[in-house]
Amino acid sequence: MAETTKAETTQFEPKIIAFLCNWCTYTGADLAGTSRLQYPPNIRIIRLMCSGAVDPMYVLRATLGGADGVLIGGCHPGDCHYQEGNYKARRRVIALKEILKSAGFDEERIWLRWISASEGARFAETVREMTEAMRAKGPNPMKQAWAV
Amino acid sequence: MKISLSVENRNPLATLQNFLKSFLERQIVDVLLTPMRTPSNSVTPALVSDPALLNRADPLAPVLPVNAATWAGKISLRQPRPKAAAVLRPCEARALVELTKMAQASLDDLLVIALDCAGTYTPATFLHKQMQNDHPLWVDLYAAVCQKPESPNLELRPACQICEQPVFESAPIRLCLFESDLERTLIVEVRDEIAQKLNLTGEATNGRSPEIEAFIAARTQARDRAFAEIRARLEGEEGIAGVFAACIRCHNCMTVCPICYCKTCVFRSHVFDHDPMKYVQWARQKGAQRMPPDTMLFHLTRQNHMALSCVGCGMCTDACPSELPVGLVFRAVAQRLQHTFDYLPGRKVEEPLPLITFRADEWTEVGE
Ligand code: SF4
Ligand code: SF4
Numbered sequence: 259m260a261e262t263t264k265a266e267t268t269q270f271e272p273k274i275i276a277f278l279c280n281w282c283t284y285t286g287a288d289l290a291g292t293s294r295l296q297y298p299p300n301i302r303i304i305r306l307m308c309s310g311a312v313d314p315m316y317v318l319r320a321t322l323g324g325a326d327g328v329l330i331g332g333c334h335p336g337d338c339h340y341q342e343g344n345y346k347a348r349r350r351v352i353a354l355k356e357i358l359k360s361a362g363f364d365e366e367r368i369w370l371r372w373i374s375a376s377e378g379a380r381f382a383e384t385v386r387e388m389t390e391a392m393r394a395k396g397p398n399p400m401k402q403a404w405a406v
Numbered sequence: 407m408k409i410s411l412s413v414e415n416r417n418p419l420a421t422l423q424n425f426l427k428s429f430l431e432r433q434i435v436d437v438l439l440t441p442m443r444t445p446s447n448s449v450t451p452a453l454v455s456d457p458a459l460l461n462r463a464d465p466l467a468p469v470l471p472v473n474a475a476t477w478a479g480k481i482s483l484r485q486p487r488p489k490a491a492a493v494l495r496p497c498e499a500r501a502l503v504e505l506t507k508m509a510q511a512s513l514d515d516l517l518v519i520a521l522d523c524a525g526t527y528t529p530a531t532f533l534h535k536q537m538q539n540d541h542p543l544w545v546d547l548y549a550a551v552c553q554k555p556e557s558p559n560l561e562l563r564p565a566c567q568i569c570e571q572p573v574f575e576s577a578p579i580r581l582c583l584f585e586s587d588l589e590r591t592l593i594v595e596v597r598d599e600i601a602q603k604l605n606l607t608g609e610a611t612n613g614r615s616p617e618i619e620a621f622i623a624a625r626t627q628a629r630d631r632a633f634a635e636i637r638a639r640l641e642g643e644e645g646i647a648g649v650f651a652a653c654i655r656c657h658n659c660m661t662v663c664p665i666c667y668c669k670t671c672v673f674r675s676h677v678f679d680h681d682p683m684k685y686v687q688w689a690r691q692k693g694a695q696r697m698p699p700d701t702m703l704f705h706l707t708r709q710n711h712m713a714l715s716c717v718g719c720g721m722c723t724d725a726c727p728s729e730l731p732v733g734l735v736f737r738a739v740a741q742r743l744q745h746t747f748d749y750l751p752g753r754k755v756e757e758p759l760p761l762i763t764f765r766a767d768e769w770t771e772v773g774e
């Protein structure tokens with residue numbers, strides 16, 4: 259893997275793929291927008307009906323494809339519109355991160371956050387925080403890994 | 407209860423065959439799934455209806471050509487189904503428990519006859535050794551467990567060399583080979599109501615012998631050494647991509663895995679047949695794109711789908727044409743994962759699969 263120089267790191271803009279539940283976090287993101295809250299443009303949002311609909315394979319595809327971070331957003335525990343989707347998502351994310359760690363990946367590139375429809379500010383803050391955390395990590399080595 | 411069956415002419419196989427015959431003759435079951443000697447003298451699981459043919463039964467032959475849990479599942483899955491018994495090694499019995507939870511098998515009309523297992527050879531090694539030996543291959547294996555439980559046998563299948571679960575204790579019937587002095591007696595542990603039907607009497611069950619404990623301890627040590635080695639590779643420079651660099655994505659590991667049951671596996675579906683320009687896009691993004699693509703995605707997804715239920719049978723390792731340590735990687739990953747969810751595959755059929763259940767009050771810090 260090529261070494262990343264200091265100069266590259268300063269210019270490096272992480273790319274974050276976000277899988278957001280339609281009812282809470284996506285609406286929260288929408289609220290952040292309509293409230294004109296500023297957050298970094300590093301995030302690419304994919305809307306799903308529920309955090310329980312995030313197939314871990316999507317997360318793997320993004321990670322192996324070189325995404326610098328993956329954010330999964332859902333309703334707070336107890337608030338899932340399908341009762342238990344987020345509880346199941348929680349176990350799935352824990353399992354996936356454990357597998358990635360055992361396989362030698364940096365599992366901290368994957369974040370799960372509960373953000374409700376009214377938490378526009380929390381959404382903006384999460385994107386800021388995650389963008390900085392991923393910037394600090396540097397580019398996902400998978401970006402150049404063509405032999406996988 | 408524990409029943410001691412007497413062995414004549416130092417031939418426990420004949421005693422075992424007679425024991426199995428009694429299940430068919432007394433109509434306790436309609437059919438029996440058991441390893442059998444084919445006319446050409448190789449060993450394969452077969453579903454037997456004629457008790458006379460059980461003189462070809464050979465559960466003692468130390469070879470594991472397939473994990474027969476798959477086939478125990480097929481004959482028990484749905485009504486109408488037979489009353490059946492299946493002679494299984496511990497890793498097969500554990501896989502059957504997992505398949506039952508996945509609704510791919512049923513234990514309702516299926517009796518498991520679990521065999522204490524000293525380890526098995528690959529079919530190729532087995533055939534080779536069989537030609538060279540003038541006594542049955544199991545003799546030395548079981549003697550070694552009792553006489554020198556700590557010494558490894560490097561000819562066994564790699565999965566068996568690190569298998570620390572050589573006994574499946576929760577079966578209704580268990581062939582207690584480790585406790586038997588096989589030239590004289592064959593000890594079987596049988597649930598009382600079945601013993602009654604078989605017209606057998608015995609004594610109350612006692613605990614494990616110290617030899618088995620020593621054997622399990624030695625295997626556990628071997629396992630931990632193997633885990634440490636593979637983890638150093640996975641977490642080091644090489645990473646999982648390096649360990650699987652020679653994978654040709656033949657999917658053999660998935661095909662032979664008893665746990666991977668999906669009929670329409672996503673990796674065999676057109677989801678992974680991309681448009682030409684998609685491949686080009688990847689090649690442009692990364693400068694080049696391995697073909698076939700998605701090798702890591704395949705392995706990590708498979709781990710994600712079934713590592714929690716991986717029983718460590720090692721069929722995957724045996725089937726890999728590139729001789730990759732597929733099963734060892736799976737077990738090493740699975741051990742941590744199973745620990746996280748306090749889950750042991752094959753332990754109890756009532757235990758739910760971790761990813762289809764949850765508790766509201768667990769991992770409450772996650773997501774905040
Ligand atoms: S992954 Fe390999 S060792 Fe695990 S159950 Fe499947 S075939 Fe057996
Ligand atoms: S059997 Fe071996 S070569 Fe084939 S897909 Fe599995 S790991 Fe790859």
Ligand code: FES
Pocket residue numbers: 279280281282283307308309310331332333337338339340341343344
């Ligand atoms: S609907 Fe939002 S997490 Fe299920």
